[in-house]
Amino acid sequence: MDSRARLSSPTPPEPLPIRRLQESLINRIAAGEIIHRPASALKELVENCLDAGATSVRVTVKDGGMKLLQIQDNGCGIRKSDLPILAERFTTSKLSTFSDLSHIRTYGFRGEALASMSHVAHLSVVTKTKSDSCAWKAYYSDGVLVEPKAGQTSDPKPTAGNDGTTIIVEDMFYNTPTRLSSLRSASEEYSRILDVLTKYAVHNPRVSFVCKKAGSSSPDLSTPSASAVTHTIRLLYGHSISKELIHIETSSSAHQTRKIDDMDEDDPIDDPEAWTAEAHVTNANYQAKKTVFLLFINHRLVESSRMKRAFEAVYNGILPKSSFPFIYLSLEIDPRSVDVNVHPTKREVHFLNEDTIVEKISDAIQQALAVQNHSRAFAYQTLLTGGVEYDAQASKKRKGKEREVNVTEEARPSSNSSNMLNTDALKKTYSQHKVRTSLKDRTLDSMFPVANPAKIFPNSSGQEKMADAPTGTTKAREIGESECSLTSIQTLRRNLIKGKHKYLSEILEKHIFVGIVDLPRSLSLVQYSTKLYLVNHGSLAEELFYQIGLRQFGDLGRMKLEPPPPLRTLIEIAVNAEKSTEDTCIHFHRTDCEQRIVDILMARREMLTEYFSLDITSSGLVESLPLLLRDYTPNLDHLPSFLMRLGPQVDWTSEAECFDSFLRELAYFYTPVPLFTSVSDSEEQNAQEKSERWQIQHVLFPTIRRYLAAPKSLLDRDVVQVASLPELYKVFERC
Template identity: 45%
Template sequence: MDDDVMETGQTEPRGTKRTASDAGLSSNEHRRIKALDPDVVNKIAAGEIIVAPMHALKELIENAVDAGSTSIEILVKDGGLKLLQITDNGHGINMDDLPILCERFTTSKLREFEDLAAIGTYGFRGEALASISHISHLTVTTKTASSSCAWRAHYSDGKLVPAKPGQSAKPKPTAGRGGTQITVEDLFYNVPTRRRAFRSASEEYAKILDVVGRYAVHCSHVAFSCKKHGDSGASISTAVTASTIDRIRQIHGSAVANELITFDIEDNKRLGFTASGLVTNANYHVKRTIILLFINHRSVESSALKKAIEQTYSTFLPKGGHPFVYLDLEIEPNRVDVNVHPTKREVNFLNEDEIIESICREITSRLAQMDSSRTFMTQTLLPGVPKISDLDQSNTPTRKSGTLPSSQRPYENNLIRTDSRMRKITSMLPSLSTPPHNTQREPQSTDQAEETENRNDGLHYETTEREPLRIGLSSVKRLRATVRAEMHNGLTELFSAHTYVGLVDERRRIVAVQSGVKLYLVDYGMICNEFFYQIGLTDFGNFGVIKLDPPPKLIDLMRLGAEIERSEHQSTTETDEMEVILSRAPEMVSETLIERRDMLDEYFSIKISDQGELLTIPLLLKGYLPSLTKLPRFLLRLGPYVTWTSEEECFRSFLRELAAFYTPENLPPAPPSKLSRSTITPQKKTQNSSFPGTQDDNEGDEDDDNDDNGIAARRLQLIQMLEHVLFPAIRARLVATNSLLRGVVEVADLKGLYRVFERC
């Protein structure tokens, strides 16, 4: 802006703050607090509740259903801005209640604040009609069963007004049928800024149809009809006798309705909820997720539930595919807070994470059961692989299949092995459990081989009758929310659909996995650390237990851990200071754990006896046993590395230490072949049998053999657990966070390999 314009004061620059003197007010007068005009207050409240025509219609539909209607007719003009009319056949409104019908906080559904804990209707605050009357011209025509005629009333700003100037404002008798008809004209006529914000009437009408469609699907006992003003046919029309699936077919199409599966789950004792609904199977997918969510019969939204369902379906649908879900969730009213959002679009309820997890688990189970009927378009099989038609003659479940025309077959560089019957590359490698060359093993039968394969190294599992704890700690919920906020979608999808290839380097803890047409090297130490931390949050307070028999003394384990720490710090310059710390640490940490043993037992399944014996440690994953050589250092670190003074930080740091304990340890590289030693040793014994010290040398060799055998046994155990326990669990449960990106490296791409071989 030019300086001369600013100096003359004709035009103020944008963003300039005016002083009290510029506004014609004294400094004290400008700073006084005054009550807003009631008309301003009511318009502000109306703008919060009625944001668009669809919100006004939602409130009117809920009032009609609360009135016991079995038929609801909706008429819309100009996207609801010019006309929005809803007619029902409910019980109507008493003529004596019409004068206060549109005043704020007038309702027939609440008497005391405590009634909110048992609210069973859609509306309860008495603000819907009041808000609509402040931003439109509202007309109500109603007739009850006991009334001899219908009554019509006009409203503005919450008060009765005459239909024409000079007439009485009182309700007038008129002809009409039983029920109520509410007509909303010129919505937002006195809020021009809001009215100009709407782009087009067709867009607003589409939003209105979405609202009507949701309630038409859910309210199976009500007939719905919605059409534009002037149109002869209705956009939505459902009969009162139509089933839920028929309503979905009419509104969303036969492609959805033909692929629906039902599910039902309840947990009234612990979580106080029942859930039922219809979800699409793996044959159907669209570009965006469609969720019709009703909590206690209210149409609401839940981003947490939507994200969890999308993650559940990601293992069943192709990339970019999304499901259709209709979910009717009923929770005990005293566990739900419905009064948290002006439009009642969102609600809060207890045990949200547990309920969502139960629903997703049930959906996963139903999808897995229906997977045998999935339809595929298949490519021609490679030579030597049995055809699908051959398998149909056996007891194997059949699948619909077809062969793509040669012109539509995918290129070879897009094909990956997906048939589990094909031979794996590991079958060409020597067996890891091959016995030494100087021993003989008799051939095993098939039953014996299966028995050997299914051994659990002497572990025996028992099911306890302990009731699961209901964890409602806000600190745990915040830690879970932090993990969800750090989720990396691409990496989570990689792990949820990966194929485990094999162990690459146990010293650096690297495995190879395949996802799609790409091969990755994965730092399984980093991945397992995050995975066990997430298990600690998910199963918090409900871990299994590993019983130690005989139970070791806690102080002995602490001293052993201090010796391990002391041996690692011998080469440092701070040996004297470290010696002082390590000499005191076992007693101090032991006292700390014994003082908190009740909490450790309740939340972390670490049980310590009165005599200071360690009875149990937590079991995080069935079938996986952590290295107990790490137990002394784990217990010793619970002292200085756990923040015991803050609840949230205590849980976070403790679970991080527990995850580090459960993470597989680094193993030394495999020892060289012992062929030369095993052939020379007998001669050595014969020649040196008369010399002193020969027996000691042989004992040292035996100790080395025992160490090597122990490492070899642990390596074999680790290989089995990585393939059959850890990575299947990671595939099912891991939420990959951004911090794990540095632990995954792409090393090969099938398309890239084809380009390399094409140049050869």
């Protein structure tokens, strides 16, 4: 038979039998629709935390959430009796009948999030309600309780824990290798997690959010509770956005003032089509490469490409081409007008009168931008050199001059030496790339008149020095590293080297001190290359003194106290001045607190003398303090507080933790702090302030330049670039 004939009259295949899928396969398919990646799992869990009334949400992530995703909250917790069905599908406390879906006010309602995670990961839960005497821990797999170890029962186990719930998701997608291989790198998945948390933190400013990587001491995201939306936006998205924000409020009717959440659904004046909107959008001064759009409908984080396009169209006539705004919109609609069950991950919602609502919000944004549009008026002036017209030849000639080899006036050769210059010496250095390299150049302090010149005199290097400052040369002395065979100290020293940030250390090593700009706030200016940095010299000093103490461990100098003060008297002074003593020592009387601190220090006198040069006699007199840096004297007014803090703040139970926490407290004691003096002692205050300024400039910063191995944590808020010479020249050229 011809093949063409077979094609023209095909034989119909036999129908395949319809089978019922296995329950495990059904659940795994459903889990794939809910949990796409670690960020989607996090979104579900964070919403559960907020539904539980949490005011603090802490997230710990390992390998982008694929190895570990832990979410801890301080919400209401879960009853022990509910734990057996917690991870089963369609088990929820949010719905009881189908009609409840029409006025749902919570984030979750289907009861599929934890069930889905138990099918694609190892899930464990630690929870405690306020009425429970202890927390309960349970392990789940495929929606049911499982035993944590072979031979144990699957029942929830009592454990220690705080009020609230901790969800631990480990080895996500371990049983679905295709989904696991489709995920991006760990760093990109972690950035998606941070993006989700950032958006929920903006919308929930009264909730504290913390996110960090497992093993990291500092969080990558941290927001305080009880703050405003604008404050959270400034904290998470930066000052450049927050200073350009416009606050907009609009609603379905001009007279409507109540929010939808405050309305009672049985209220006779309640309108099912009522809505309110609150937005924070940037004005015409802010431009970005892409739109940042945060949309919350009834407090649920959703996406709407239609809304995004409509709002971008408002900015098209205001912003330059390829420039986009920042928009945060919170839209509250009557729950009866919203269908939240249209997407497996609740990423989209449908609601009535969408076109009308979007149009009205767009009009409100446009009106607010029109009011703010006056801020984009630029001042300019006409040329004073004969007009603004010039020919093309003059333009080409001016552009050609930029490529010619020129010599500045300072480097212009004489006629006798012109033949000796080589090509490298004739290369022009443009003004925007010139770097001040002389340490004798003027600082900020030298630009202001001196009120009492008799109190200041120049030292041998030409730098100004206080007459009542410590005597001796300002030349930095060598700080050698002591020999120490203790494993804990060697580990701490290795950690310092390992945590050193190369570029920041280079900035501080090669910086030029410009001046102290705000002594009470510990702010100074330093220059590196063609950039200007604002640094917190208090934070730099604290890290420096910690490293110096660790460097000289066991071989610290001594600062004698004459006469030696009694240890107990100093601690009594500190305890009486400490406002929070009743909170920190709630289980003890104040006298018992003082005695306990004294006993701790007296019992360890020999160790304090041998390792830290802190000499305390058997009768309780403080004879000497550790001397970290020559020519630098700490403020002894803080000595009582330093000795008091050694009791509760130092971990005396572990060798490494003891040494580390003691050195941290010692560094805190040495850190320069603002002086608080009465107005009647203004002359003495000025003298002390000048002495402190001299000490910071001529002792502290040279030592920072030489010895500080700067950690990355200083980049968070203690070292900020405030100016760049090439960038400033670009601004001047546009003007």
